[in-house]
Amino acid sequence: MSTPREDTHGTHDEPGGRVIPLRPEPVSSPDVTPPPGTAVERAEIAAELLTPAESDAVTRRLPAGARHAGTVRLLPARTLAALGTARRSPRVLAVIRVSVVTLQGGRSWAVRAWDAGTHGVYRRQIRAAEALGDQDLVRNWVQAREEAVERRHARLMNLPKLAVGLLKVVLGGALGVVVFVLVIAGMAQLSGAGTFAGVIAGVLDFVGFLFWLIAVAWTPVLLGAPVAVLYGAYREGSRRAEPPQWVRPPERRRTRDGEMITPSVVVTALRDLGIGPLRKAITAMPDAGAAMLGPITLAGCGVEVDVLLPKGVSTNEVQGRHRKLAENLDRHQHEVFITIPTAARTVRLWIADSGALDEPIGPSPLVIDESLTADYYTGRAPWGQDLRGDAASVSLFQMHLLITGLSNQGKTAALRALALWLAQCKHVEFRVADLKGVGDWRMFDGIATTLIQGPTDDHVIAATEMLEAAVAEMDRRIAALEASGATDGITRDMAYRPGSGFHPLVLLVDEAQVAFMCPAIGDDKRPYGGSKATSRYFMATRKIQNQGRAVNIGLWQGTQDPTDRNLPKLVREGAHLRISLALGTEEQGRMALGDKAIDSGAAPHHLRAGLDKGTVVATGPGFTVPQGQSSIIVRTHFIDGKDSAALADRARALRDGLTTTDGTTEPAAPLDLLTDVATVLNGHRRMRTQEVLAALTVHDPRYRTWTFADLTNALPETAKPYKTAGHMQISAARIDEAVTERDEIGDIDPDDQGDD
Ligand SMILES: Nc1ncnc2c1ncn2[C@@H]1O[C@H](COP(=O)(O)OP(=O)(O)OP(=O)(O)O)[C@@H](O)[C@H]1O
Structure with a gap:
């Protein structure tokens, strides 16, 4: 029993009731101790508090009878109590049900x-x-x-x-x-x-x-x-007719959580959305609006339905009432996705089974299946599940990528999962700058040729130089591709031929906002950060985004909380694959994914920070986006540190002998096979291919992963091994000729080629 006590206004608890003072005691204040034996409820007060004098004035203005009227009841208390008891009796309930x-x-x-x-x-x-x-x-x-x-x-x-x-x-x-x-x-x-x-x-x-x-x-x-x-x-x-819930036997009442999504549930939810013309149109329809709905189909852990809106109701209006629609469907906002397919006046609703999105998805196929390999040209990274529960994969072939999200939502994990898959293709070279530097990318030691780890200006400078070196590499490749006369760009064969100089190169910068915000100025007076025409990181990024794709150089960037300052517009728009984890606002969503995706219903700002870790909204040609949609939601598989390390070991084994630099030293020059073979022949007229291969691995450890076939494929037609005296041999004279021929081609200025 509560102890009657005096409140601040001098009133007392009355027997059988609880007095709520107009000005509750400031219970949140640490220095006020509630009187002993008093249970104090915390109450959220949205309105302004009245002073005691104002409170008294309000009381005086109330009609005398209303001052202490207590709870307003439409029926006498006894009748209400009797009705309550009657409702609890199954027989009475049955009679009421039959009558209704x-x-x-x-x-x-x-x-x-x-x-x-x-x-x-x-x-x-x-x-x-x-x-x-x-x-x-x-x-x-x-x-x-x-x-x-x-x-x-x-x-x-x-x-x-x-x-x-x-x-x-x-x-x-x-x-x-x-x-x-x-x-x-x-x-x-x-x-x-x-x-x-x-x-x-x-x-x-x-x-x-x-x-x-x-x-x-x-x-x-x-x-x-x-x-x-x-x-x-x-x-x-x-x-x-359907009897109202309250007259049904308790076991046949629907729980709110288990509400089935039927056409009438969807139509009622739309009708009660608060859009006048929509309500009018639905009420006017003979089938109460069912004609607006396409079939409701099972889609993963939810259902999907297309709704053809009546004339005069825009898809935007429905999108704008996302939360209300979800609540009308007895779902949380994050459990309902509204997208705009290509059909006119149509919205596509995906409605999750209650709570289904909070269930974890299984481990990555990459972790389960140790035999899984990767191919830069033809493969797709197994990344997660779409909302339908189907495997969601992504092609990374010649893509620039941008992933954004609030801090600690799984950005690095999602990016690393893609890199760990691609690292299973031994032909891909990684150059990584982790501008957070807490060891998230340490496992790429022995996989990446460059690995910069740290948040200081020096690390930004090293990352910038890494990109600038890649720009030089890109220019070299563009010139070499032009000189080769290739008509189909860099083919898979060309890219994978050891020493071709066209292998896939992925430049990866995690926490790229650190680079854009860097205040350091170089000796040449050019800033490293910022987004001016003189900004070194920005300009290197732009050049690679403009021309890197065609020569197999891709830039992947991860960044937090996008703003115009820490992620310039041109850089955002230069990415082919745009991916976003939970973000704070729609404006940030627009920066992350672009206006088109957001206008078509992509809503990374509706993902719940903290709860939807690893769930991304993605757009770009590498994803399989359902027809009519411009983005896809993927719940990515989480690959934890231990599994990541195991995958990294596998990738490292494919690159046995690779040396990783920290970006402060020059990255190793690309292999020059002809010169290297000429060096190891060392005065011999010819040498068995097997012996050449063994000598090459001693000359440069990067040849350790090379096979006999790799060596044969990599040599030009005129210098390939030939059979003599029962063995495959390489001729020094033919290698010298090939070197001379290559040098002659290299000397031709591409700009002069068209001149007579
Ligand atoms: N796909 C996922 N599923 C479930 N949880 C995840 C997933 N990805 C990441 N997490 C959780 O989120 C945590 C943070 O992940 P991560 O470091 O990748 O976030 P981040 O966005 O890169 O953080 P920061 O912005 O601080 O660098 C992880 O330690 C993990 O517990």
């Missing part, structure tokens, strides 16, 4: 009768067609209604004729019966089987019996008719 259903049946009959009398079916169809804005349909239904009216009119005109006909039939029938009785009576008299009067008397007795029977049966029939009508109404009600 019967009333619903009666209402249904009335509606149907009214409909039949007023051509309601046609009226509603016409209104629905108008709401959908389909003029042909309107015309057809108007015509159908006119025909129905005409048919009814014709029937009415025929009624008197019909009545006269009926009368004639009845009179004729009665006359026939009389004649028949008279003939039978006459025949009985003539044949001596009976008397004429006797037959007539017998018939009259029979008629009298019939009247008696009717008189006897009349009362039960009269009494039974209402029961039959009520039964009929009950049947009608159970067929055509």
Whole structure:
């Protein structure tokens, strides 16, 4: 029992009630200790508090009777209590249920009768067609209604004729019966089987019996008719209406969480969205709006349905009421996704099963399947699951990538998962700058040729120089590709041929915002950070984004909280794959994914920071985006540190002997096979291929992963191994010739090639 106590305004708790003072005690203040034995409730006060004087003034303005009126009740307390008890009794509930259903049946009959009398079916169809804005349909239904009216009119005109006909039939029938009785009576008299009067008397007795029977049966029939009508109404009600939740037996009441998504649930949710024209149109539709819906299909851990909105309602309006729609569907906002497919006036709703999105998805196939390999040209990184629960993969072939998100949402993990997959393709070279430097990318030691780790200006300078070196490499490749005369760009064969100089190169900068925000100025007076034409990191990024793709150089950047300062517009737009984890605002979403994706329904700002870790909204040509959508939601597999390290070991083994630099030393020059072979031949006229390979691995450890076939493929046609004395051999003279030929081609200035 609570102890009565004095409150700050001098009032007291009354027995049986709890007084809530206008100015609650400041319980959140640490220096106020509630009186002993008092349970204090924390209350959120949205409004301004009144001073005691203002409070008294308000009390004085209240009508005298209302000052201490207590709770306002529509029914006396006893009646309410009795109703409460009655509702808890299953029998009483059954009676109430049957009554309600019967009333619903009666209402249904009335509606149907009214409909039949007023051509309601046609009226509603016409209104629905108008709401959908389909003029042909309107015309057809108007015509159908006119025909129905005409048919009814014709029937009415025929009624008197019909009545006269009926009368004639009845009179004729009665006359026939009389004649028949008279003939039978006459025949009985003539044949001596009976008397004429006797037959007539017998018939009259029979008629009298019939009247008696009717008189006897009349009362039960009269009494039974209402029961039959009520039964009929009950049947009608159970067929055509749904009893309200509260009259159902408890076990058949729907829980809020388990609400099934049926057409009526969706239509009702749309109707109650607070969009006037939508409500009007749905109410006007004969099928209560069901025609607006496409089929509701199972899609992963939820369902998907397309909704054709009536004319006058824009897809934006529905999108703008995302939260309300979700709540109307008994879902959280993050459990409903609204996208805009290409069909006009259509929104696509994906509605998760309650709570399903909070279930973790399984481990990455990359972790489970140790034999899984990668191919830069033809492969797709297994990355996660889309909302339908289907595997979501991404092609990284010649892509610049940008991933953004609030801090600690799984950006590095998602980016690293892609890199760890691609690292399983031994032909791919990584140069990594981790500008956070807490060891997230340490495992790339021995995989990446450059690995910069740290957040200081020096690290930014090293990362910038890494990109600038890549720009030089890009220019070299562009010139070499031009000189090679290749017509199909860099083919897979060219890229994978050891020493070709066209292998895939991925430049990866995590926490790129650190680079854009770097205040350091170089000796040449150019800033490293910023987004001016003189900004070194920015300009290197732009050059690679502009021209790197065609020569297999891709730039992947990860960045937090995008703003115009820490992620310039041109850099955002230069990425082919744009990926976003949870973000704070729609504006940030626009920066991360672009206006088009956001306008079509992508909403990374609706992902829940903290709860939706690893869930990304992604857009770009590398993803399989469902037709009509411009983005896809992927719940990425989380590869933890231990599994990442195991995958890194596998990737490292493919690059046995690779030396990683920290960006402060020059990256190793690309392999020059012809010069290296010439060096290891070292005065021999020819040498067995096997021996050349062994000598090459001693000369440069990067040859350790090379096979006999790699070496054969990598040599030009004129210098390939040939068979002599029972062994495959390499000739020094042919290698020298190939070197001379290559140097001659290299000396030709590409700019002079077209001149006569
Ligand atoms: N796909 C995922 N599924 C579930 N949890 C994840 C997933 N990815 C990351 N996490 C969790 O989020 C944590 C933070 O991940 P991560 O370091 O990749 O975030 P981040 O966005 O890069 O952080 P920061 O911005 O601080 O660098 C991880 O330690 C992990 O617990």
